[in-house]
Amino acid sequence: MTAALTTPPVTKVPAAPAAPRKRRLRLGTSTVNLVLVAVSVVYVLPLLWMALASVSDLNTFKLKLPDSLTLDNFDAVLNVDTTFRPMLNSLLLCGFGTAITVVASILCAYPLSRYRSRVRRPFLYTILFSTGLPITAVMIPVYSMFVQVDLIDSMPGTTLFLAASSLPFGIWLMKNFMDGVPVVLEEAARIDGANTMQVLWRVVLPLMRPGVVVVTIFTFIGMWGNFFVPFILLLSPEKLPASVSVFTFLSAHDQTQYGQLSAFSIIYSLPVVMLYLLLARKLGGGFALGGALKG
Amino acid sequence: MTAVSPVPSREQRTRGTAPSPVIRSLLRGLPTVPAVVLLAVFLAGPIAYCVYYAFTDMQLTGASGTSFVGVDNFTRAFQDADFLNAVKLTLVFVVGSAVVGQNTLGLALAILMQKASKPVRSLISGVVIAAWVLPEVVAGYLMYAFFFDQGSLNSLLDAVGLPTQNWLYTMPILAVCLANVWRGTAFSLMVFSAAINDVPAELTEAAEMDGANAWQRLWRVTLPVIRPTILTNLMLITLQTLSVFGLIYTMTRGGPGNKSETLPIFMYQQAFQNSLIGYGTAIALVLLVVGALFSVVYIRLLKLEDD
Numbered sequence: 001m002t003a004a005l006t007t008p009p010v011t012k013v014p015a016a017p018a019a020p021r022k023r024r025l026r027l028g029t030s031t032v033n034l035v036l037v038a039v040s041v042v043y044v045l046p047l048l049w050m051a052l053a054s055v056s057d058l059n060t061f062k063l064k065l066p067d068s069l070t071l072d073n074f075d076a077v078l079n080v081d082t083t084f085r086p087m088l089n090s091l092l093l094c095g096f097g098t099a100i101t102v103v104a105s106i107l108c109a110y111p112l113s114r115y116r117s118r119v120r121r122p123f124l125y126t127i128l129f130s131t132g133l134p135i136t137a138v139m140i141p142v143y144s145m146f147v148q149v150d151l152i153d154s155m156p157g158t159t160l161f162l163a164a165s166s167l168p169f170g171i172w173l174m175k176n177f178m179d180g181v182p183v184v185l186e187e188a189a190r191i192d193g194a195n196t197m198q199v200l201w202r203v204v205l206p207l208m209r210p211g212v213v214v215v216t217i218f219t220f221i222g223m224w225g226n227f228f229v230p231f232i233l234l235l236s237p238e239k240l241p242a243s244v245s246v247f248t249f250l251s252a253h254d255q256t257q258y259g260q261l262s263a264f265s266i267i268y269s270l271p272v273v274m275l276y277l278l279l280a281r282k283l284g285g286g287f288a289l290g291g292a293l294k295g
Numbered sequence: 296m297t298a299v300s301p302v303p304s305r306e307q308r309t310r311g312t313a314p315s316p317v318i319r320s321l322l323r324g325l326p327t328v329p330a331v332v333l334l335a336v337f338l339a340g341p342i343a344y345c346v347y348y349a350f351t352d353m354q355l356t357g358a359s360g361t362s363f364v365g366v367d368n369f370t371r372a373f374q375d376a377d378f379l380n381a382v383k384l385t386l387v388f389v390v391g392s393a394v395v396g397q398n399t400l401g402l403a404l405a406i407l408m409q410k411a412s413k414p415v416r417s418l419i420s421g422v423v424i425a426a427w428v429l430p431e432v433v434a435g436y437l438m439y440a441f442f443f444d445q446g447s448l449n450s451l452l453d454a455v456g457l458p459t460q461n462w463l464y465t466m467p468i469l470a471v472c473l474a475n476v477w478r479g480t481a482f483s484l485m486v487f488s489a490a491i492n493d494v495p496a497e498l499t500e501a502a503e504m505d506g507a508n509a510w511q512r513l514w515r516v517t518l519p520v521i522r523p524t525i526l527t528n529l530m531l532i533t534l535q536t537l538s539v540f541g542l543i544y545t546m547t548r549g550g551p552g553n554k555s556e557t558l559p560i561f562m563y564q565q566a567f568q569n570s571l572i573g574y575g576t577a578i579a580l581v582l583l584v585v586g587a588l589f590s591v592v593y594i595r596l597l598k599l600e601d602d
Contacts, residue, residue, distance in 0.1 A: 035407060046437040134586040
């Protein structure tokens with residue numbers, strides 16, 4: 001990133017104009033740093049409040065340092081009803097949902113990436129088109145449909161819907177990663193007598209493991225944070241995932257225990273934050289994801 | 296994206312006991328079946344349902360009385376002041392928080408980050424992405440606390456001597472817009488950072504040799520080069536923002552009154568709180584059609600890049 005800025009002075013620029021430009025550049029850098037630090041501070045305030053509220057006994061919306069640190073809030077929420085069951089439900093919904101999405105998109109991406117046929121382009125465009133559809137809008141018909149086939153309040157039904165709704169993006173990403181695997185290697189395996197599934201499993205997948213990891217983590221993070229789908233499709237309190245229980249926690253109590261809610265929010269957010277850090281390390285800084293999303 | 300998928304080699308085509316071409320292409324398509332079935336049942340199915348039920352008077356209480364009412368739901372919607380209010384607020388929300396907010400802030404940060412020193416760069420990308428990685432409901436809760444009457448924003452304003460107010464009550468739509476900028480800018484930032492990194496260094500260097508200053512290089516070189524990315528990003532964040540529900544619902548529930556009631560919230564309230572599934576579905580269809588139009592434009596943009 002800095003290459004473009006540092007190279008010019010090395011080239012044959014006369015010495016005289018180089019000096020003031022360099023100074024202006026450095027001045028610019030410190031101003032830029034200052035602006036960005038200011039933005040960071042504004043950005044971090046809400047997060048800071050949550051962190052403080054979770055270990056404070058003040059139970060206030062005000063951003064201030066607690067007199068004494070306490071773990072009471074965490075103690076109060078770490079029980080089956082508040083934390084463990086919703087987290088387990090989230091894990092079941094998102095774990096199975098992600099597994100279905102990843103397996104189905106690997107299978108679907110292979111023919112799309114390898115074979116040319118008349119339906120390939122329309123199919124790809126339909127997939128791309130579906131990635132843009134607002135899933136929120138589909139939820140009311142999905143609800144009516146689920147009521148009619150008696151899938152409402154069913155965790156498997158919700159899991160399948162979550163999987164289906166993240167499939168278009170999964171297929172699209174997976175296909176792009178698969179396109180990066182050279183066909184030559186596959187042909188060698190084919191000559192040795194491997195069939196399509198063996199080629200996919202033994203040759204293609206090992207070569208695109210980073211891609212599979214990216215799709216898996218990305219799908220899981222998306223499902224973990226999804227609020228509207230379980231909010232509509234699940235009714236029984238004991239089936240609700242953490243995303244919905246944060247919401248009910250917030251709206252159930254008039255004098256909400258903000259410390260406890262903050263503690264629970266941190267516990268609920270922790271898995272996706274850690275997965276994201278893993279993803280960022282895999283990609284050498286999360287910014288490669290921007291490149292992948294760009295298409 | 297330029298998927299040059301290999302044509303099967305001649306050797307493969309003529310190998311031994313090859314079945315007829317039709318059967319072969321069916322066999323090749325076999326792995327797509329699980330995905331196609333899932334998409335057909337859970338996505339295409341509901342959309343077809345949506346198109347059908349939008350023209351009925353279906354209610355939550357017993358499906359027996361459902362009858363076909365033609366375009367009644369739509370004529371009703373366009374005469375419903377609450378619906379028009381929701382359309383207006385959705386427009387404000389999408390333009391304010393996505394097109395102006397996230398897009399501009401993301402681009403500005405991406406450009407500034409290039410000039411910043413490394414620790415500052417890590418700091419800003421870290422906090423911006425942290426806000427994005429957090430689950431939607433947690434972000435909504437944090438923003439609720441931030442904009443609350445006794446919350447951090449008012450303490451901050453008070454500290455610097457500016458007038459405070461109950462943000463969630465006096466200007467809820469501004470609060471949810473800012474909340475969505477806080478939460479969503481990371482996406483634009485990542486897309487733009489990747490694009491700016493791809494701008495060939497020769498171009499900016501050549502411009503600098505020709506005596507262009509930093510502003511000119513930005514306006515005449517960098518921005519024109521990443522223009523397709525800006526368009527793609529605009530489409531994507533518009534689509535994302537159009538369907539935001541959890542963030543707004545956690546913060547304000549569309550209120551007070553209907554002052555932050557965007558289309559998804561309005562749709563939810565009509566369908567589930569007023570038990571008017573048919574009417575809610577008609578609103579969903581409107582949302583779906585708007586989303587579909589943006590989606591088509593987005594595909595066209597990608598296609599233009601592709602060819």
